[in-house]
Amino acid sequence: MNRHFSPMLAGPAVISRRERAPADRRGSQPPKVARLRLVPAPVAVQPRSFVRDRQCWAYRANVATRVAAGSFGAYAVAAALGALLARLLPMARPEAVMTGTLTALVIFPAVTIWAFLARSPGRALSSVVTLALALGSLALTLPPPA
């Protein structure tokens, strides 16, 4: 859906296989202005804040990681938190279980959305895994309620 094509990132070399909308193919480049270059134009090295090339492995790995974090990871976090609350809460056993279940219900979509908005896929996956492991191990160490 991202149709932007910045001339700065494309070097003078052949542009590799990218998704280009028809609008971007012709006529959308800025008019070339003749410029005298005394020194070669510096290669624009900007910190890339997002992946543009849809076909490259980096993008696919990005998506795959976030999908894993947002699906299995979010489920694990929700399950771990629910289990922890079931053991931790000072209420009667069935009520603690029910509160844990209801909390898991709202936590899971929040974590999924966050996994896709996180600054990087590594952060998303590592945070989710850490959280799930921490909550899960805490839940396992607590004794089951009487």
Add this chain to the structure above:
Amino acid sequence: MLIASAALLYLALYALAVAQPQHGDVLTGRRLSVARQQQARFAGWVLLAASLAVALATSQPVYAALWWISVFPALGLPLVLARSYRPALARFGAGLAVAAVPCGLAWAAI
């Protein structure tokens, strides 16, 4: 009471639609000044609050709140379709709603 609430809700949605520049002229059939549109927006929000208040004033507020949330699309969708296909119908609906408010309140008072 619920009839009055539904009528107020329709009027609220109509007013909020009229307040938008792309819909106001088409819906009312005449050119609206900016001041009029702002008045329509204010009236729309007031009517929306009034509609919800009337609904909650019934004997079962929880059911009424659910009813209000569910009747919102039932009134809004015909308004949107009327605006796109036959704006005169939307105007007619607004007129009907204006008449229905006192009738609904009177019927509830009986």
Add this chain to the structure above:
Amino acid sequence: MNRLHDGARQTMAWLHGWTGLLLGHVLYLMAFAGTLSMFRPEIGRWMRPENTTDVDPVQAIVAATRWLSRNAANAPGWYLTAPDARANTIDAYFTQGGRIAYHALDPQTGAPAARGTLGGEFFYRLHFELQLPYPWGRLLASLAAATMLIALISGIVAHRRFFRDFFTFRVGKGQRSWLDGHNVLGVFALPFHLMITLTGVLTLMSLSMPWPGIAGYGADTPAMFRELAPGGVDRPAAGRKAPLGPIADMMRGAQDRCGGAVGRVTIINPGDAAAIASFTCADAAQIATNAGTVSYDAVSGRLLNAWIEHRPAITAYSWLYGLHVARFAPLSLRWLYFFGGAMLTLAIASGLILWTVKRRDRLPDRANRLLARFNAGVIVAVPTGALALLWTNRVLPLAGDGRAAAEVTAALVTAGIALAVVAILPGRLRWPLPFAVLAAGLIVLPFVGGWIGATDAVLIAGNLMLLAAGALCGWLAWRSARC
């Protein structure tokens, strides 16, 4: 590494598109079946028009237990739902020939109704079991519901012109019209969609999120069910036979304790000396389901246990559950739920179509064309299957053992054929022809075997709904033929 897109809105738009597409067809089926399930007992009445509507729930349950004592005496349990103002048969689940089966029992004889059919129960089960064996159907439905929740939230975040485009529906502008329609259908009923999806995930959580229960109770699941619903009694069969006691008195006692009608009646180990009769308060009396349970010794009629739910966490769960199944809803609210569900079904369908329309000009590749065919196939096949169910109900002779199964088979086979045929049709016929066939089928159906229902409002309303749906399909056929 880095983010996926320019900003949050674009990422959410991307997520909304993909989560919508992945399970969108399953969700379309679920929304369609769920919308129809709002009128589950009424559809059952339409499909069993010869059954009387004058029903006393206590006498009906007594007749049912009497018939079951003679014909299903060895079943480990009878699971009955008492008739009420909406339903005129007893919904009964019991084991027969080794398999648990559904029958609608006649309230006067207790025997299965003359016309063997699942009735509205077909759409109800289809909605959360998807005609797949346990537990795979429910797991898939649970996954689809969770995906739908993500699609909803991402759609809300992605929608930039939320208020500016609130009333916008531009007609005849191709992709823009589809987008406007999808937005209007989604945004106007947004609280409804959010509520129904969230509560929908909740209804299946005992299967999809059992971990809090396991953390609290370990492997002792019977203890968990006992503590969550304390009104029941758990005792093994005694091994001696004994006839059932005064069910009518027990039921009336339960009605007194509930302060209203009784909904579910469960007889555990019927015919045994240690049989239990459990009565659950009717779901229609309040928003929360499972409001209370009263259990008696089924042989002597002695009260064993009674529980009216008041614990906050359990009540909150039951309240949310009740919001989804909407058994509490009076008639006007039920119609509004139906309307909201119809909007959700159309929102999902328009979203699927929007996906292919958006890419039709930009990426006219093979996959997109295939998807467009598949979309049309599914969107048409689901209502066609439902219509086939209703047609077989009217056309098949009344007598016959496997009649209910035959109706379901006809529905599934017709849906499959419709999917295959529509997918093969060329572009110009792909939408107009199936809708025209649907329209014809819907409009003729009320007259098959003669217009039934001169006095019964439910039957008349059902026939009128079929005619209205037929008119809508006719209009859709005409519109899609024009463009």
